[in-house]
Amino acid sequence: MAVDVDDELPDRESARQFYQKYEPKEVLGKGLSSVVRKCVEKATGKEYACKIMEFNDDSDDEHAATLREIRILKLVGGHPNIIDIVASFETPNYVFIVMELCPYGELFDYLTKVVRLSEKRTRQIMSSILDGVHHLHSYRVVHRDLKPENILMDSTMNVKITDLGFAAQIEDNQSLYDLFGTPGYMAPELLRCSQSEDGPGYGLPVDLWACGVILYTLLSGLPPFWHRKQHLMFRMIMEGQYTMTGSEWDDVSETAKDLIRHLLVVNPADRYTAEQALQHPFFISEKTRRKDFMAKRTLKAHIILVWSIYRLRTLHYRPQPIRGKDLLENPYRFKSYRKLIDSTAFLLYGHWIKKDEHRNQNRATLFQTEEKCDLVRHEQRIQNAQS
Numbered sequence: 001m002a003v004d005v006d007d008e009l010p011d012r013e014s015a016r017q018f019y020q021k022y023e024p025k026e027v028l029g030k031g032l033s034s035v036v037r038k039c040v041e042k043a044t045g046k047e048y049a050c051k052i053m054e055f056n057d058d059s060d061d062e063h064a065a066t067l068r069e070i071r072i073l074k075l076v077g078g079h080p081n082i083i084d085i086v087a088s089f090e091t092p093n094y095v096f097i098v099m100e101l102c103p104y105g106e107l108f109d110y111l112t113k114v115v116r117l118s119e120k121r122t123r124q125i126m127s128s129i130l131d132g133v134h135h136l137h138s139y140r141v142v143h144r145d146l147k148p149e150n151i152l153m154d155s156t157m158n159v160k161i162t163d164l165g166f167a168a169q170i171e172d173n174q175s176l177y178d179l180f181g182t183p184g185y186m187a188p189e190l191l192r193c194s195q196s197e198d199g200p201g202y203g204l205p206v207d208l209w210a211c212g213v214i215l216y217t218l219l220s221g222l223p224p225f226w227h228r229k230q231h232l233m234f235r236m237i238m239e240g241q242y243t244m245t246g247s248e249w250d251d252v253s254e255t256a257k258d259l260i261r262h263l264l265v266v267n268p269a270d271r272y273t274a275e276q277a278l279q280h281p282f283f284i285s286e287k288t289r290r291k292d293f294m295a296k297r298t299l300k301a302h303i304i305l306v307w308s309i310y311r312l313r314t315l316h317y318r319p320q321p322i323r324g325k326d327l328l329e330n331p332y333r334f335k336s337y338r339k340l341i342d343s344t345a346f347l348l349y350g351h352w353i354k355k356d357e358h359r360n361q362n363r364a365t366l367f368q369t370e371e372k373c374d375l376v377r378h379e380q381r382i383q384n385a386q387s
Contacts, residue, residue: 021042023039083102221248
């Protein structure tokens with residue numbers, strides 16, 4: 001059933017190409033000049049997310065930035081930790097970007113619910129984020145606005161880096177000077193660009209600083225740099241003033257803290273790259289433990305297989321295993337024990353059995369333990385005489 005076009009949607013005539021293939025649904029999120037809606041592909045019924053941006057005559061820069069975002073998304077697409085672009089449509093006043101749908105929403109919302117994560121879960125999320133950042137940097141693309149709000153979670157809780165509206169592709173020796181990003185995640189070298197035009201600028205390392213802030217937040221539930229006065233918070237960032245003390249850090253390993261120290265480094269030249277961060281023991285130790293676990297499980301499976309084959313081959317020659325309970329209840333049911341009992345019994349009590357009748361006699365009666373009637377009457381007479 002078609003959805004009525006509301007006031008926030010472009011009219012169908014001006015965006016005919018989009019409406020021919022997709023049907024817009026409910027709003028998933030809103031930005032300053034854009035809205036994200038769920039949409040359904042008419043031909044297949046598959047659900048996607050569509051980012052719709054409106055432009056006017058005074059927003060040429062925003063229009064150019066949107067086209068740059070589409071180009072970068074197509075350039076770096078295909079990575080499991082970067083949002084995939086499915087299609088894009090452009091009209092005189094609107095741009096539509098159709099992307100894969102991430103039903104679990106933002107990492108920020110997930111963190112709001114759980115407050116802080118275990119090291120194991122943090123390790124999974126951060127390794128995916130750093131993999132995505134490493135892929136971006138391999139194309140010389142700097143994101144410039146990495147934060148939990150711009151990291152989505154798909155149907156399998158796998159993280160996806162999204163919102164590359166501030167992203168830029170730079171040359172090897174090129175530096176950037178524009179002030180982009182979110183205050184709490186800005187790197188020191190980026191903030192210096194707002195203070196001096198003669199500074200060295202910034203590049204790819206700003207994304208690793210943001211990764212350090214995210215890692216700190218996931219483990220502690222708190223941001224490393226915060227002050228109600230923004231200029232004091234910026235001073236803390238530029239001086240690298242943060243602490244890892246308090247009850248929220250009691251259960252955090254020294255390995256995790258060491259990785260944070262290598263990411264939240266004021267000098268970008270000394271800061272870890274994404275590749276170096278992925279080689280840190282915080283991730284390597286988990287990979288080693290996983291390999292050891294898989295090796296032990298494989299060895300155990302091989303031992304069970306060899307033992308099973310051996311048991312099958314020798315089953316004809318080996319007696320059936322006997323449980324202690326079955327042996328106590330009725331030992332005579334087992335052939336091997338039955339032979340042993342019979343041979344021992346006839347050695348001890350063979351003189352009781354009439355030689356001419358032993359073939360027709362029930363051998364099991366030899367092991368009856370009930371008291372005989374005459375023995376019981378004899379004991380009763382003795383007791384009566386004594387009384």
